[in-house]
Amino acid sequence: MVSEELDIAPKYLPAEQGPVQYVNELTTLNLGPTHPATHGIFQNILQMDGEKIVSSEQTIGYIHRAFEKIAERRPFYQITTLTDRMNYCSSPINNMGWHMTVEKLLGVEVPKRAQYIRVIMMELARLADHLICNGILGVDTGAFTGFLYIYQEREHIYEIYEEVCGARLTTNMGRTGGMERDLSPTAIRKVKELIPRFRKVLTEFENLFNRNRIFMDRVVNVGSISAEQALSYGFTGPNLRAAGVDYDVRVMNPYSSYQDFEFDIPVGQSGDTYDRFMVRNEEMWQSLRILEQAINNLPEGPYFADAPQYYLPPKQEVYKNMEALIYHFKIVMGEIDAPVGEVYHAVEGGNGELGFYLISDGGRAPYRLHFRRPCFIYYQAFPEMCKGLTLSDAIVIMSSMNVIAGELDA
Amino acid sequence: MLTNEEVAQTIINQFGDAVGEFDDPYNLLTFSTGRDQIFSLVQFLKEHKTYQVGFLTDITAIHYPDSPGREFCVVYHMHSLTNNFRVRIKVYLDANDLHIPTVIPLFLSANWMERETFDLFGVIFDGHPDLRRILNMEEMDYHPMRKEYPLEDSTREDKIDALFGR
Numbered sequence: 001m002v003s004e005e006l007d008i009a010p011k012y013l014p015a016e017q018g019p020v021q022y023v024n025e026l027t028t029l030n031l032g033p034t035h036p037a038t039h040g041i042f043q044n045i046l047q048m049d050g051e052k053i054v055s056s057e058q059t060i061g062y063i064h065r066a067f068e069k070i071a072e073r074r075p076f077y078q079i080t081t082l083t084d085r086m087n088y089c090s091s092p093i094n095n096m097g098w099h100m101t102v103e104k105l106l107g108v109e110v111p112k113r114a115q116y117i118r119v120i121m122m123e124l125a126r127l128a129d130h131l132i133c134n135g136i137l138g139v140d141t142g143a144f145t146g147f148l149y150i151y152q153e154r155e156h157i158y159e160i161y162e163e164v165c166g167a168r169l170t171t172n173m174g175r176t177g178g179m180e181r182d183l184s185p186t187a188i189r190k191v192k193e194l195i196p197r198f199r200k201v202l203t204e205f206e207n208l209f210n211r212n213r214i215f216m217d218r219v220v221n222v223g224s225i226s227a228e229q230a231l232s233y234g235f236t237g238p239n240l241r242a243a244g245v246d247y248d249v250r251v252m253n254p255y256s257s258y259q260d261f262e263f264d265i266p267v268g269q270s271g272d273t274y275d276r277f278m279v280r281n282e283e284m285w286q287s288l289r290i291l292e293q294a295i296n297n298l299p300e301g302p303y304f305a306d307a308p309q310y311y312l313p314p315k316q317e318v319y320k321n322m323e324a325l326i327y328h329f330k331i332v333m334g335e336i337d338a339p340v341g342e343v344y345h346a347v348e349g350g351n352g353e354l355g356f357y358l359i360s361d362g363g364r365a366p367y368r369l370h371f372r373r374p375c376f377i378y379y380q381a382f383p384e385m386c387k388g389l390t391l392s393d394a395i396v397i398m399s400s401m402n403v404i405a406g407e408l409d410a
Numbered sequence: 411m412l413t414n415e416e417v418a419q420t421i422i423n424q425f426g427d428a429v430g431e432f433d434d435p436y437n438l439l440t441f442s443t444g445r446d447q448i449f450s451l452v453q454f455l456k457e458h459k460t461y462q463v464g465f466l467t468d469i470t471a472i473h474y475p476d477s478p479g480r481e482f483c484v485v486y487h488m489h490s491l492t493n494n495f496r497v498r499i500k501v502y503l504d505a506n507d508l509h510i511p512t513v514i515p516l517f518l519s520a521n522w523m524e525r526e527t528f529d530l531f532g533v534i535f536d537g538h539p540d541l542r543r544i545l546n547m548e549e550m551d552y553h554p555m556r557k558e559y560p561l562e563d564s565t566r567e568d569k570i571d572a573l574f575g576r
Contacts, residue, residue: 234519
């Protein structure tokens with residue numbers, strides 16, 4: 001199928017080597033579905049001319065779990081667990097994005113403290129996400145050390161998740177209307193301890209990579225994409241910013257009090273792998289800035305909205321308070337009345353604009369829910385980006401695009 | 411700062427009766443058009459000098475089995491990054507004639523989004539270079555996101571709950 005559409009000029013042997021001979025032999029190489037370099041389950045069928053990639057074709061859907069279909073039968077609060085499993089490197093961002101979508105539909109105003117806690121969790125998730133992407137990029141270029149240095153901090157971030165919601169990877173964090181519980185003193189202490197330690201480790205990591213000759217040879221000018229092309233391919237997030245477009249949902253459409261914080265949007269110039277790496281690195285510094293501002297200015301007050309018909313009441317209340325018991329029952333049984341309407345809400349996920357398009361017909365479950373998954377949309381640019389490059393370049397490009405299989409397939 | 415009214419008026423002036431059902435749920439300009447105009451409409455918004463709605467956020471579809479003649483709705487979300495303005499365009503299609511022109515010549519990102527919509531709903535994008543299934547396996551002979559395919563086996567009787575209607 002692919003080979004019929006190949007567009008390569010035939011090659012002729014020089015005349016002195018005998019009669020002109022048509023040489024056009026291509027190798028088909030399967031990169032994936034389970035290849036260590038794909039970091040997830042998806043297949044790339046590469047047509048190779050020697051070591052050069054002539055064309056490639058993607059097969060995705062290996063972990064398609066039909067979340068959009070499942071969501072049509074679930075009450076809103078049960079859909080949170082589905083969002084966990086999309087970009088599993090930064091689940092809290094997905095969770096919060098979903099809660100905000102529902103809150104937008106219901107018209108619930110979340111108190112400032114809950115918004116700040118959400119910002120803290122989302123920025124921790126962004127740190128973890130970028131850290132994995134950049135660490136693995138190092139591994140794919142043969143530098144294992146940086147990955148090991150930096151992975152310790154990911155563990156600390158996951159410990160904070162554990163403290164806040166009890167889970168590490170599939171967090172199911174927060175509730176419609178706020179957080180499920182307040183940020184504990186231990187969690188605050190852990191976040192405060194994390195920031196300086198992370199800065200130290202990130203500096204070490206940058207020292208290892210940023211001007212490393214071997215690393216730069218592998219990534220500079222590899223997989224460049226122009227701003228126009230990136231926009232046309234629907235790039236968002238760090239990948240788009242590496243191409244020089246300063247689009248960040250946090251700044252353009254601030255949600256959850258992002259307007260209160262001071263931070264910069266790093267942009268690259270050429271959109272190559274090195275720029276993507278550097279933009280992610282710089283975003284980690286900016287996330288640390290946001291974290292510091294949020295944890296130091298954490299407002300007092302309630303951590304959930306005054307919306308008893310939507311926010312699951314505390315369990316001890318349920319046992320002794322009639323209203324709490326009624327609301328608990330109604331929410332758990334999915335008997336809340338959601339307004340009829342359609343909402344699109346986008347948050348800045350680890351990979352870019354994570355959008356939730358929710359259509360409610362007033363029932364207990366969404367009539368239709370669509371996830372705008374940034375990975376799914378920008379991964380189609382991969383054949384274009386690796387065309388004419390070598391296999392080792394393709395692996396580095398794929399790694400720097402941060403393709404998460406869970407988000408690719410939903 | 412663009413207002414919804416301003417953009418809506420420009421679109422009405424340009425396309426007249428071909429657009430309609432203007433609404434702004436949660437402050438996002440929404441309107442519907444026919445499939446004959448969708449390409450020129452997206453092109454108009456993309457190439458408009460001041461609006462510059464040059465980013466295709468999303469394409470998806472919705473199935474309304476109970477509205478004859480308008481069973482399927484293809485939804486385009488577009489975004490102007492220069493004006494920070496979003497717009498949502500809907501195209502209603504008849505279930506017996508699920509054809510709509512592709513917008514790949516305008517946005518390369520439409521490729522997989524249209525394939526996904528085809529895969530899940532069976533909407534056929536005319537002019538798409540490679541309209542195959544993308545998430546499901548190619549042998550599949552139905553489009554799973556349609557409402558006639560319930561998530562659970564509808565013949566199961568042990569789970570019917572008379573009180574809560576599930």
